[in-house]
Amino acid sequence: MQSRRLRKLRNRLAVAVAVALALGALAGHATAASLNATGAWALAPVGHAPTPPMGWNSWNAFGVNVNEARVMGAARALVADGLAKAGYRYVNIDDGWWLQRRASDGRMIIRTSLFPSAAVGGAGLTSFRPFTDKLHAMGLEAGIYSDLGRNVCSQAWSPDNPNLPVGNRAEREVGLYGHVTQDISLYFKDWGFDYIKVDACGIAHYGANGAGGKQGKFRVFPPLMVDQNTAQSNIPAVRALYARVRDALRAVRPDGRFVLSLCNWGAANVRAWGKDVGTMWRTSTDIQANWSRMLHSFDSVSTREMYSGPGRWNDPDMLEVGNGDFDQHHLLQARSHFSLWAIEDAPLLIGYDLRKAPQSIIDILGAPEVIAVNQDPAGNQGVLEYTSSDYQIIVKTLSRRGEKAVALFNRTDEAAKIELNSAHLKMVADAPITVRDLWARRDLGSFTGSRVFTVRPHEVLMLKVSGKPLLASGYYLSEMTGRINVADDGVLVPEEDPTIHRPLDPYTGSTGSDGTRPVYAGWGDPRADSTPYDDTLRIANVSYRYGIGALANSRLQVQAEGGFTRFSAQVGIDDTTRGRAAPVRFEVYGDGKLLAVSRPMHFNEAAAPLRADVAGVKVVELIARQIGTDQGAVVVTWANAALE
Numbered sequence: 081m082q083s084r085r086l087r088k089l090r091n092r093l094a095v096a097v098a099v100a101l102a103l104g105a106l107a108g109h110a111t112a113a114s115l116n117a118t119g120a121w122a123l124a125p126v127g128h129a130p131t132p133p134m135g136w137n138s139w140n141a142f143g144v145n146v147n148e149a150r151v152m153g154a155a156r157a158l159v160a161d162g163l164a165k166a167g168y169r170y171v172n173i174d175d176g177w178w179l180q181r182r183a184s185d186g187r188m189i190i191r192t193s194l195f196p197s198a199a200v201g202g203a204g205l206t207s208f209r210p211f212t213d214k215l216h217a218m219g220l221e222a223g224i225y226s227d228l229g230r231n232v233c234s235q236a237w238s239p240d241n242p243n244l245p246v247g248n249r250a251e252r253e254v255g256l257y258g259h260v261t262q263d264i265s266l267y268f269k270d271w272g273f274d275y276i277k278v279d280a281c282g283i284a285h286y287g288a289n290g291a292g293g294k295q296g297k298f299r300v301f302p303p304l305m306v307d308q309n310t311a312q313s314n315i316p317a318v319r320a321l322y323a324r325v326r327d328a329l330r331a332v333r334p335d336g337r338f339v340l341s342l343c344n345w346g347a348a349n350v351r352a353w354g355k356d357v358g359t360m361w362r363t364s365t366d367i368q369a370n371w372s373r374m375l376h377s378f379d380s381v382s383t384r385e386m387y388s389g390p391g392r393w394n395d396p397d398m399l400e401v402g403n404g405d406f407d408q409h410h411l412l413q414a415r416s417h418f419s420l421w422a423i424e425d426a427p428l429l430i431g432y433d434l435r436k437a438p439q440s441i442i443d444i445l446g447a448p449e450v451i452a453v454n455q456d457p458a459g460n461q462g463v464l465e466y467t468s469s470d471y472q473i474i475v476k477t478l479s480r481r482g483e484k485a486v487a488l489f490n491r492t493d494e495a496a497k498i499e500l501n502s503a504h505l506k507m508v509a510d511a512p513i514t515v516r517d518l519w520a521r522r523d524l525g526s527f528t529g530s531r532v533f534t535v536r537p538h539e540v541l542m543l544k545v546s547g548k549p550l551l552a553s554g555y556y557l558s559e560m561t562g563r564i565n566v567a568d569d570g571v572l573v574p575e576e577d578p579t580i581h582r583p584l585d586p587y588t589g590s591t592g593s594d595g596t597r598p599v600y601a602g603w604g605d606p607r608a609d610s611t612p613y614d615d616t617l618r619i620a621n622v623s624y625r626y627g628i629g630a631l632a633n634s635r636l637q638v639q640a641e642g643g644f645t646r647f648s649a650q651v652g653i654d655d656t657t658r659g660r661a662a663p664v665r666f667e668v669y670g671d672g673k674l675l676a677v678s679r680p681m682h683f684n685e686a687a688a689p690l691r692a693d694v695a696g697v698k699v700v701e702l703i704a705r706q707i708g709t710d711q712g713a714v715v716v717t718w719a720n721a722a723l724e
């Protein structure tokens with residue numbers, strides 16, 4: 081009797097564990113079972129964008145009122161104003177170009193009243209080839225727009241627009257759903273596009289009660305993704321749909337010359353998996369040309385430094401430089417917005433009608449030394465080295481040793497004195513640190529130790545500094561995030577990041593029920609020089625300025641490429657841990673071989689040193705393995721983690 085009950089219990093337990101593992105695997109979460117060093121760099125580039133893509137997009141300037149004259153006007157301005165030379169290459173059509181999907185064979189038809197050069201032949205035969213040929217002849221590249229679902233954003237949200245797709249229900253289904261191979265081949269092979277932005281309204285807003293569904297004009301699409309609600313989103317399904325687009329692109333462009341821009345507004349936890357599926361991925365809902373909304377977009381990306389790197393970019397949305405709060409009467413704000421995007425390695429996509437651009441706006445968009453920060457080949461996103469609700473210091477490690485870009489950001493309405501010190505920069509305190517103002521393009525002398533800068537209200541002081549690095553050789557891992565792949569994040573249930581600035585919701589105002597809370601998962605993901613919950617790194621009451629904070633059951637890959645000889649860190653359970661019961665073992669692998677391991681570390685136990693010889697190693701893997709279960713998430717710290 082006793083043993084039968086025990087057996088039953090054991091069986092039930094085994095089933096429960098199997099289900100939990102399967103669920104975890106489905107949601108893309110680390111489970112102890114999947115936590116193996118692979119020895120191989122797990123990221124294959126999606127398309128080609130070794131530095132953040134730069135270009136122009138029609139949406140912020142024209143909304144759904146896009147047409148050929150407007151787009152070509154922007155293209156000509158990019159060339160004439162020197163912006164093309166400064167790096168802006170992509171000219172992207174957003175929502176609004178379509179007439180319908182041809183009934184006979186599903187081929188997409190362009191609205192030739194808007195794009196006259198697309199009328200290339202008999203009835204129903206349209207092509208963007210003349211348009212992309214023109215752009216290519218100007219030395220530019222061409223971008224197009226579609227949606228993951230059957231229907232698109234404008235059909236849901238701009239029902240009165242006269243230029244919406246026409247015809248019967250099937251003819252008005254202009255999105256990729258059910259047509260991925262056909263459309264991608266048409267856009268990239270026949271029409272010659274180089275870049276595609278794939279929106280997500282079709283899988284989100286066409287449920288029976290959605291903005292598209294309620295109109296009764298479209299086929300109902302039960303939402304796979306609920307904007308503002310991670311738990312109600314079918315994360316694996318959304319990811320799989322984007323992965324199909326990626327695979328279709330790889331098939332038509334085997335040389336990898338394409339950009340795939342995921343536009344699902346930071347929902348469905350895309351901030352964790354965008355790197356595996358897209359070239360860039362939106363981290364927030366739409367930016368607008370006002371200060372508060374810009375802060376919201378910026379905050380959605382500023383804690384995501386571990387996810388971005390060469391070929392994979394966090395996208396806080398397109399630029400509003402030139403528009404609204406960032407127009408020629410607000411040049412300081414425009415420079416701030418541009419500086420923040422530059423230092424965060426955001427794609428720089430101009431959203432302004434360049435045909436009317438005053439020189440002051442062109443000068444901002446073309447600022448060579450600020451653009452150089454964004455396009456630095458190391459691809460290390462800026463890291464928040466100091467942050468409060470008022471001021472922030474963002475530091476980006478540049479590829480030339482000893483050089484860093486620094487943004488001193490005054491978020492308040494009053495002038496501020498912000499002190500920058502050598503510790504923010506990971507530089508030695510008693511050697512001179514030289515400073516250059518990247519907007520004024522002027523050297524500001526040098527300092528040792530620290531220096532106070534006066535920063536005007538809403539200003540970002542954008543500097544480049546050079547000094548003597550604290551480490552005689554190599555880097556702290558938090559200085560080389562462009563080489564890190566978060567292979568497993570250790571997050572069991574995606575949680576929303578509460579640190580993001582809350583603006584008035586642009587669609588529902590103050591009366592909407594769901595508009596004002598931050599709704600992007602990412603809380604608990606690994607961070608540089610911070611715990612995963614945005615605290616100071618601290619083990620047994622000793623705080624550490626530098627290091628990587630993560631949850632247990634995480635695996636980080638570092639692309640060392642044989643360039644280092646030694647890994648070192650001090651490891652332990654962070655004082656901010658939610659679970660205090662389970663110990664954690666810290667393991668270091670080199671190309672799949674175990675090189676060093678800590679003893680099981682417990683809460684409140686002093687940090688233990690961990691060192692490994694990594695000479696010749698291509699991929700270093702750091703695994704924090706939780707031993708047993710815990711009621712809460714276990715937070716770990718790889719303090720002072722460095723490759724020298």
Ligand code: GLA
Nearest residue numbers: 139174175233234279343366
């Ligand atoms: C969504 C996107 C925007 C834009 C519009 C077009 O809102 O986030 O960037 O593409 O759709 O309708």
